[in-house]
Amino acid sequence: MNGVKLSRGDTVVWLLAATLLIGLYTVFWQADGHGAEAVVLVNGKRWARLDLFHNQDLKVPGPLGHSRIQVRDGQVRFVDSPCPHKLCVHTGWLSQGGEVAICLPNKVSLQILGNDPRFDAINF
Amino acid sequence: MIKTLGHISLVFVLVFLTACDRKPVAYHEQLLVFGTVVDVKLWGVKEAQGRQAVARLADDFAYMHNAWHAWHPGPLGRVNQLLASGTSFTAPPSILPLIQRGTVLSLRSGGLFNPAIGKLTALWGFASDDPPKGPPPSAEAIRAILDQRPDMEDIRLDGIKMQSDNPALKLDFGAFAKGYAVDRAIDVLRELGIDNAVVNAGGDLRAIGRHGDRPWRVGIRHPREAGILASVEVEGDESVFTSGDYERYFDWQGTRYDHIIDPRSGYPAQGLSSVTVFARRADLADAAATALFVAGPDEKDWLPVARAMGITGAMLVDDEGQVQLTPGIRKRIYFEPSGTNGQTNVEIHISAAL
Numbered sequence: 001m002n003g004v005k006l007s008r009g010d011t012v013v014w015l016l017a018a019t020l021l022i023g024l025y026t027v028f029w030q031a032d033g034h035g036a037e038a039v040v041l042v043n044g045k046r047w048a049r050l051d052l053f054h055n056q057d058l059k060v061p062g063p064l065g066h067s068r069i070q071v072r073d074g075q076v077r078f079v080d081s082p083c084p085h086k087l088c089v090h091t092g093w094l095s096q097g098g099e100v101a102i103c104l105p106n107k108v109s110l111q112i113l114g115n116d117p118r119f120d121a122i123n124f
Numbered sequence: 125m126i127k128t129l130g131h132i133s134l135v136f137v138l139v140f141l142t143a144c145d146r147k148p149v150a151y152h153e154q155l156l157v158f159g160t161v162v163d164v165k166l167w168g169v170k171e172a173q174g175r176q177a178v179a180r181l182a183d184d185f186a187y188m189h190n191a192w193h194a195w196h197p198g199p200l201g202r203v204n205q206l207l208a209s210g211t212s213f214t215a216p217p218s219i220l221p222l223i224q225r226g227t228v229l230s231l232r233s234g235g236l237f238n239p240a241i242g243k244l245t246a247l248w249g250f251a252s253d254d255p256p257k258g259p260p261p262s263a264e265a266i267r268a269i270l271d272q273r274p275d276m277e278d279i280r281l282d283g284i285k286m287q288s289d290n291p292a293l294k295l296d297f298g299a300f301a302k303g304y305a306v307d308r309a310i311d312v313l314r315e316l317g318i319d320n321a322v323v324n325a326g327g328d329l330r331a332i333g334r335h336g337d338r339p340w341r342v343g344i345r346h347p348r349e350a351g352i353l354a355s356v357e358v359e360g361d362e363s364v365f366t367s368g369d370y371e372r373y374f375d376w377q378g379t380r381y382d383h384i385i386d387p388r389s390g391y392p393a394q395g396l397s398s399v400t401v402f403a404r405r406a407d408l409a410d411a412a413a414t415a416l417f418v419a420g421p422d423e424k425d426w427l428p429v430a431r432a433m434g435i436t437g438a439m440l441v442d443d444e445g446q447v448q449l450t451p452g453i454r455k456r457i458y459f460e461p462s463g464t465n466g467q468t469n470v471e472i473h474i475s476a477a478l
Binding site for chain 2: 041043044084085087090092093096098099100102104107109111117118119120121122123124
């Protein structure tokens with residue numbers, strides 16, 4: 001490095017480049033399809049948007065009563081719902097962008113969001 | 125010269141403005157209709173166009189749900205009453221095309237897909253809003269319906285007049301109406317000038333076009349565990365339908381009785397946990413998924429049915445979790461890693477070509 005001295009301008013350019021790199025890294029590297037947010041719909045209308053890394057328990061009111069939804073460490077699931085089949089509860093944990101769980105009788109649905117979800121549709 | 129430059133730049137501005145205007149956007153909406161969740165994804169539409177299209181689909185689905193419901197009062201219920209009476213009557217326009225198409229598909233499946241066995245489905249308790257709890261019906265009650273051999277050929281169509289001479293015949297389009305409805309939805313979208321779309325009706329879908337610069341990605345749910353078993357890319361025009369024993373069933377004294385009734389035995393089909401069918405038309409994929417599920421896990425049983433029905437691919441998962449694939453699907457499907465080593469631990473058998 002002898003003879004090379006960074007001017008103030010050079011330093012600014014380097015700092016900008018580093019900031020840009022970190023910015024690009026966080027934006028693109030994390031887009032691995034693992035959704036960080038989920039949306040809760042009641043009767044097709046948005047009821048809440050959930051940060052999957054903010055652990056919480058929700059009671060979502062539907063026509064039959066409350067569906068209970070749990071958020072834990074990047075995953076989300078139905079814990080209970082006032083429906084006969086409990087298909088929503090059996091669906092289990094969701095974490096991938098595009099994954100969906102639905103309580104049809106209580107008209108509550110849960111979907112993982114993602115900029116570019118791994119799946120456009122889930123077949124079951 | 126300056127004037128020319130001005131014109132050129134004006135052209136450029138207009139081109140760029142048009143480009144902005146045509147910027148492809150994804151439109152996504154969920155509908156709670158047809159007794160299920162219909163998930164509609166459109167690509168390359170403006171929001172207003174998308175909203176309008178989905179509103180139209182919602183109306184159509186609601187109409188079809190009402191007309192074709194197997195146990196709520198409505199057009200299909202009245203048709204079943206008239207069929208049971210043995211008199212000749214005028215077929216309602218909402219039901220006639222379903223009967224015609226259902227008859228064709230039933231014949232092609234060798235009767236394994238049989239929409240005429242509504243009495244058996246009801247006897248098992250699956251024609252109800254509440255899930256059956258058991259016990260299973262008596263062998264005599266099943267035999268009584270089976271001995272009368274209800275099938276689609278019992279319906280005599282003469283123009284728009286129809287009549288049945290089999291009192292045991294009762295129509296239940298549960299294994300096929302969803303596919304038929306998805307086909308109608310895709311027709312409507314195309315009429316509205318939408319060429320890139322996925323209509324996913326409660327896990328059964330037809331996709332046309334692409335998602336921008338890539339195909340549509342479809343995940344197939346694991347029949348026994350939470351999460352995705354495999355994924356496949358779909359573009360152009362293709363339907364993917366799955367029938368599984370995990371959708372509707374009841375357990376009685378250690379045995380699982382699922383909702384897919386084998387028309388030959390009168391009992392729920394055994395041996396498979398899920399069947400995924402690939403075909404262009406959704407109504408065919410829907411009927412074939414049921415027919416293959418009934419045919420069972422032995423390749424010499426299901427492959428002739430798959431060939432006769434004219435489907436393009438299939439994946440069958442049996443009760444032990446073993447997977448059978450048709451060769452065309454093997455090339456396209458990707459199995460999700462499972463377990464801690466990130467390896468796919470699915471046992472796969474490739475069938476003979478379709």
